Amino acid sequence: MAIINTEENYRLHQEGEVKWVTFPELDAYPELVHAFTTRHGGVSTGEKTSLNFGKGPDETWDNILENYRILAAALSEEAGKAGFVNREHMVRTDQTHTANVLTVTEEHLSMGILREREYTNIDGLITNKRGLTLITSHADCNALFFYDPKQQAIGLAHSGWKGTLQEIGAQIIRQMSTEFDTQPEDLIVGIGPALCQTCFEVDEDVAQKFYQKNPAWKTMAFQREIGICSETGEERRKHYIDLKSVVRETLMRSGVKSENIHDMGLCSKCRPDLFYSYRGQKGKNGNMVSVMMLRP
Numbered sequence: 001m002a003i004i005n006t007e008e009n010y011r012l013h014q015e016g017e018v019k020w021v022t023f024p025e026l027d028a029y030p031e032l033v034h035a036f037t038t039r040h041g042g043v044s045t046g047e048k049t050s051l052n053f054g055k056g057p058d059e060t061w062d063n064i065l066e067n068y069r070i071l072a073a074a075l076s077e078e079a080g081k082a083g084f085v086n087r088e089h090m091v092r093t094d095q096t097h098t099a100n101v102l103t104v105t106e107e108h109l110s111m112g113i114l115r116e117r118e119y120t121n122i123d124g125l126i127t128n129k130r131g132l133t134l135i136t137s138h139a140d141c142n143a144l145f146f147y148d149p150k151q152q153a154i155g156l157a158h159s160g161w162k163g164t165l166q167e168i169g170a171q172i173i174r175q176m177s178t179e180f181d182t183q184p185e186d187l188i189v190g191i192g193p194a195l196c197q198t199c200f201e202v203d204e205d206v207a208q209k210f211y212q213k214n215p216a217w218k219t220m221a222f223q224r225e226i227g228i229c230s231e232t233g234e235e236r237r238k239h240y241i242d243l244k245s246v247v248r249e250t251l252m253r254s255g256v257k258s259e260n261i262h263d264m265g266l267c268s269k270c271r272p273d274l275f276y277s278y279r280g281q282k283g284k285n286g287n288m289v290s291v292m293m294l295r296p
């Protein structure tokens with residue numbers, strides 16, 4: 001049995017050594033495959049032990065490709081079908097903290113995995129093609145999962161603070177509406193493991209970008225005085241923004257129903273037993289991936 005632990009907001013799955021988490025609300029749709037990976041079950045070593053999908057000077061592309069193969073095999077194993085998920089059908093973002101979304105079709109098969117990409121600066125993916133496997137990567141940045149059960153369409157977004165500020169969630173919804181006739185009120189949206197409010201500490205400059213873009217977001221932050229600058233006499237503050245609430249506000253303003261937004265309630269930095277964290281590992285982290293596919 002693949003599900004080893006069922007928490008209120010997420011399920012922990014395991015096949016062999018590979019572990020991943022899912023949303024119970026999305027698991028309820030048998031036509032859908034989705035996953036957010038953990039550190040466990042791959043071949044990477046050192047700080048990136050072991051199911052790493054992120055490049056770095058201490059990582060080889062061979063290791064990453066092998067980790068994709070291992071992940072695909074584990075997801076196939078759970079589905080009881082060899083080759084059900086495979087690298088040939090994966091399509092990966094080219095993440096540069098934009099709000100750009102690509103509509104994925106068969107012409108993109110395996111781009112960013114076994115083939116060179118023919119696109120750049122893409123942080124979101126949508127499709128209604130069955131069997132195409134969307135992939136985004138994460139290490140503290142929000143992973144957003146979109147499912148339209150009516151039109152049978154899916155979307156994934158890498159929504160770090162910059163993507164959240166640019167409201168990539170809203171862009172995914174606009175593009176799904178245009179391409180697939182998605183009605184926002186039909187959408188089920190999942191918010192995956194990412195920094196909690198306390199772990200997203202930023203300086204005045206970043207905080208002001210959020211407060212100026214949408215004053216409502218200021219109510220989703222708290223501030224802490226850290227002292228007076230001994231040179232200028234200026235008061236210094238740190239800000240803590242609840243990015244998951246900011247994402248939720250964007251989604252609701254775009255027409256998603258509150259009860260259809262599901263947050264796993266997992267912090268990538270506070271759970272080093274499960275996840276890599278850019279902030280927690282001071283940049284020497286590995287990366288997790290989000291996976292989403294409509295069953296062929």
Ligand SMILES: [Zn+2]
Pocket residue numbers: 195196197198199267268269270
């Ligand atoms: Zn945290």
